Structures are given as structure tokens and as C-alpha cells.
Amino acid sequence: MGWRKWLLVVLALGSGMWALVKVAPTSRADTQVNTVSPETSPYVSSGVFTTAHPSAASAVTDFLDFHPEHPVQPIAYTHKVHLANGLQCETCHVGVDQGPDARIPGVTFCMTCHQAIDTDKPEIKKIAAYAQRGEEIPWVRVYNYSPSAHVKFNHAPHIHAGVQCASCHGDMTTQTTAERKVNLNMGSCIQCHRAKQVSVDCEVCHN
Secondary structure, three states: OOHHHHHHHHHHHHHHHHHHHHHOOOOHHHHHHHOOOOOOOOOOOOOOOOOOOOOHHHHHHHHOOOOOOOOOOOOOOOHHHHHHOOOOHHHHOOOOOOOOOOOOOOHHHHHHHHOOOOOOOHHHHHHHHHHHHOOOOOOOOOOOOOOOOOOOOOHHHHHHOOOOOHHHHOOHHHOOOOOOOOOOOHHHHHHHHHHOOOOOOHHHHOO
8 A cells, every 4th residue: 555545545544544433422311312222223224225335434434435345234135046047137127227226125126026925024024114114124225336436337237248257246146135246446447448358448448
């Protein structure tokens, strides 16, 4: 890591600590109000999408592009089982061949099957609880880009070019929750394009 990145780390950590001090509870009453019981899931969402980070630490790690290879998800969804049962990537990730994003299915879509399938299993009960509360499951993104990124990966042209999902996501038939297999930065994209003899002209991605 170069000295510039270390400088950014120090500055970001300092800003994060200042932010934590500013939002810290100032009284016993405040402490009690902000205490979360052990039974309360940290993943309970408001149902309203926001780009805000849940903490100063997550903002810093996002800024520095430090992301876990295998983030913990609110539901231990198993790709291995669903793919073995005949589901295709496009079944859940609708739009992957039509635009930039591979959409994540909503809780209603999950409950289409799980109103009747494996309803007694703990993870399915969690999904049912989200549905009952009218909340979406707050999945943790495995691959993401900063809002300030100049380029964002576009799925559709890669799918149309015959690039397999496993090229970036690994063999999903062996995974439970998704793992970060490729660090999608400019270097990895150029390396892949050159290996496949695809143009690396700036305007291919920077348009």
C-alpha cells in the first residue's frame, strides 16, 4: 500500500472517530434507548432504500475499497441447493441480460415458492418474518461500486458476448451465500479484455 493510501486511511479513520464521538449517546437514557436486545436482528431494515452507510467504519472501508470476500448475509441463502433443483441464474437475477444490473429478488418472489416449501426451516422462517413485516431482505452486496466510480460493470453486453457468470462469480454450484471471487477494478477488466482479445479502448467503458 502506497503512502497516499495510508494517508487516506489515517484521515478517514480520524474523520470516522470524530463522527462517532458526535453521535455517541450523552446520557444514560440515551444509552438505554439505543441498546439493541440480543434477540433483535441487526439486519432489520426500515423498508426504505438508502445509500447511506450504517456506520462510519463501513463508510471508510467502502471509500478505500476494502470489502470482505464472503460477507455475512441476513439469510443463509444457498445457491448450491437452488441450482441443483434446476433454477437458473436468470430466474432470480432478472434483467441480467437486459441492462447493467443483476437484480436481487424481493421477499415476495422468495415467498412464491417458500409459502409451501421447507416452511419449517429456520432460514425460511426468517424470510417469512420479513414478508410478514412488509420488509425487504437487506442483502449485503458482494460486488459493488462507489457512487463516485467513473465506470460500473454492465452485465448485458458481457452476457450477450457469452461470458459465463462463473468468470466473475466463481462456481455457484459449490457456494452457499455468494463470495467475492474477483476484485473488479480497472486492472482486472483490462486483463480480462486482453485475454479474450476484446478492445481496451477507453471509450469501450468510459462513455
